[in-house]
Amino acid sequence: MPYAPMTKNLHVCLSPALIPQYHVEDYIVVIVDIFRATSSICYGIDNGAEAIIPVAEVEECMAYRTKGLDYLLAAERNGEVVNGFDFGNSPFSYTKEKVAGKTVVLTTTNGTQALHLSRSAKRIVIGSFLNLTALSTWLKVQKENILLVCAGWKNNFNLEDTIFSGAVIEQLKANDFKLDDPAIAANDLYQLAKDDLPAYLAKTSHSERLKKLGIEKDIAFCLNVDISTSIPVLEGEKLVKLS
């Protein structure tokens, strides 16, 4: 009997509230929170952060204060740095000068929640436009089903995370994956967006919200494609650089 490779699934979970619809344990999960958690995580790991520890609650993050000065504490809620913390999830807080050799403890509105809900996955990696091609190239040669989990906004769908998922699918789809409807939709939307990502995403509600917070520079930075080749991967409780 000839060798018949099993078709792998390439699925997209459009919101953390839909994670229960998937058997997460059957997948490699990619966490996607473009504005701004996963972009900042990719940038921080690429800039030599020893590790980034994602925690779900502000209190868990604060608890690291007692563990010493080696920890940078980052907490964001509703797009803003939480009072009493070193910084939030602006990528400009994750430069080499600030994070090289350090461990960052991070809690965010959407991204770290999605990550915690995906704990039972075969493996969890972090995606953003910054490491799009490096991530896609790695995913292509894995033997497992892939689930792109969009952190979304407050447990609902958002365009930027969906468009990014569509960009990953664009690089993978020639490889005989089986797409679900959300994956088809994400890739179709990416076709509409790809020629001018900033213009396409300018019309989203989240982008409007972030503009009000005065962080247009962050948004522009998060749409830099392929400025990094690092893939953050969850090892135990820590996100580290995949080697």
Next chain:
Amino acid sequence: MPYAPMTKNLHVCLSPALIPQYHVEDYIVVIVDIFRATSSICYGIDNGAEAIIPVAEVEECMAYRTKGLDYLLAAERNGEVVNGFDFGNSPFSYTKEKVAGKTVVLTTTNGTQALHLSRSAKRIVIGSFLNLTALSTWLKVQKENILLVCAGWKNNFNLEDTIFSGAVIEQLKANDFKLDDPAIAANDLYQLAKDDLPAYLAKTSHSERLKKLGIEKDIAFCLNVDISTSIPVLEGEKLVKLS
């Protein structure tokens, strides 16, 4: 002070699992389950069914058996008629000959669940390609926010319900509604699909599933645009024709 009309929201809920993310009581809700529940409901009401009673469970449906012969009992699960029932949700069971003057009690996998989760809405109406323009014209002059609730497939996103939502938005969007990200996505996907709905939807997973069940004729029928002008509306426990 001049009269300043408040901008109304036009939102899309991409799956019943996302209904809790909305304050349903702030909206007129349109239930969308293109393949096939809401298409069949529109067709049945247009064909003179006195009422269609949506119930969540097969048992509730069966309970009407004891109430007499005026009730037609319809139950579908996983795309098939449940044993012991008159019919399921094929539109061809909702012809004038079969349903005129009758009351149909209906339970389906996705559509009736979405309806029950939306109970607290200001008003609930039923949408399908069959009544697209009649529905959109009516929605245009309402004074409330509008939420299109996609029944989806097993609590997750599907393309056909999303594309239909995009078609409604296409007719409404010139009227200064405020769209959320799912609404923007639905309308963008509709642009890709509108020139050939059957071809676009042929690639969806649900369409594949329905093909296996041998109901391609149903699918084709459900994509007939504007063959009806009736809008089913929920009054108490019953869907009746909006007058």
